[in-house]
Amino acid sequence: MTPAQRQRIRDRHRDALQRHGWHPNALYWSTTTVQETCFAVLAEAGLRPGDRLLDVGCGFGDLAAFLRRQGHDIDYTGIDLSPDLITAGRERYPGLNLREGDLFEIDPPPQSYDVVMLSGSLNEALNDDGDYARRCIRRMFESSRRVLAFNLLDARNDWIASRPDLQSFEPQAILDYCQTFAAHCELREGYLDNNFTLFLYRQPPAANA
Numbered sequence: 074m075t076p077a078q079r080q081r082i083r084d085r086h087r088d089a090l091q092r093h094g095w096h097p098n099a100l101y102w103s104t105t106t107v108q109e110t111c112f113a114v115l116a117e118a119g120l121r122p123g124d125r126l127l128d129v130g131c132g133f134g135d136l137a138a139f140l141r142r143q144g145h146d147i148d149y150t151g152i153d154l155s156p157d158l159i160t161a162g163r164e165r166y167p168g169l170n171l172r173e174g175d176l177f178e179i180d181p182p183p184q185s186y187d188v189v190m191l192s193g194s195l196n197e198a199l200n201d202d203g204d205y206a207r208r209c210i211r212r213m214f215e216s217s218r219r220v221l222a223f224n225l226l227d228a229r230n231d232w233i234a235s236r237p238d239l240q241s242f243e244p245q246a247i248l249d250y251c252q253t254f255a256a257h258c259e260l261r262e263g264y265l266d267n268n269f270t271l272f273l274y275r276q277p278p279a280a281n282a
Contacts, residue, residue: 074175074205079154082197086155095165100132100158102193107265111192111224112139114261114270118188118222119278122146127186129176129213129223130154130194133162134169150186152179153194176212184218191223198240206240207250214255214273221255221273230267244269 089098102108112135120126120140124147128136131151140147151171153159159173172179191213195206206225214221226233226241233241244260248271251258255273262269 074199078199079175083155083157087157090157090161095133095161100193108135108193109139110264111268111270112136114264115190115192115222115224116140116143116145117261118190118220118272120145120147120188123148124187125185126150126188126190127152127181127216129189129191129209131162131171132158132194134166134171136190136192137169138166152176176209181216183215186216187218189213189217189221193224195223196226196239196241198238203240203242206242210247210251211254214251217273217275219275222270224268224270227262227267227269233267247271
């Protein structure tokens with residue numbers, strides 16, 4: 074991601090936050106229901122008490138609040154490019170560990186988090202044929218000790234595919250890519266008509282139990 078692309082994302086979120094305030098629309102989610110539907114699928118990755126969890130592109134940190142409402146006791150860290158979203162998140166969730174920056178700038182050590190998650194933050198079109206997204210997926214997996222869970226927009230959806238401002242992918246193509254480095258991959262579809270989720274495990278889930 075170039076400096077100009079980083080700044081464009083920061084500017085878009087600053088503008089959206091000024092227009093919508095603390096609301097999923099400031100993160101370019103259509104509704105809270107859609108946002109939390111994606112969160113609920115991510116939670117199927119399998120969380121354990123005390124897991125260290127890294128949320129890449131965390132926005133306000135809403136994933137942490139959602140997981141804790143579901144009874145998950147996690148050690149949460151969120152990172153996001155937007156200083157405005159991080160500031161708003163710290164105000165909304167005092168004490169939550171939120172850091173400003175890109176995954177590659179923060180550069181977490183290998184297997185430094187039990188679980189890494191990403192929801193919605195690879196939807197920005199960068200006109201790079203998905204190269205940044207694939208590098209980000211690989212880097213997130215390297216940072217996870219047990220599992221990476223992330224979602225992407227589904228290019229098979231006609232409306233999504235028609236949007237030049239959105240980055241979307243064929244699920245099978247991303248699954249094939251992830252299977253080149255992850256020991257076990259699982260694809261989730263059908264919860265929304267324009268979204269899919271992948272779980273990348275270092276070992277099959279039964280071996281992780």
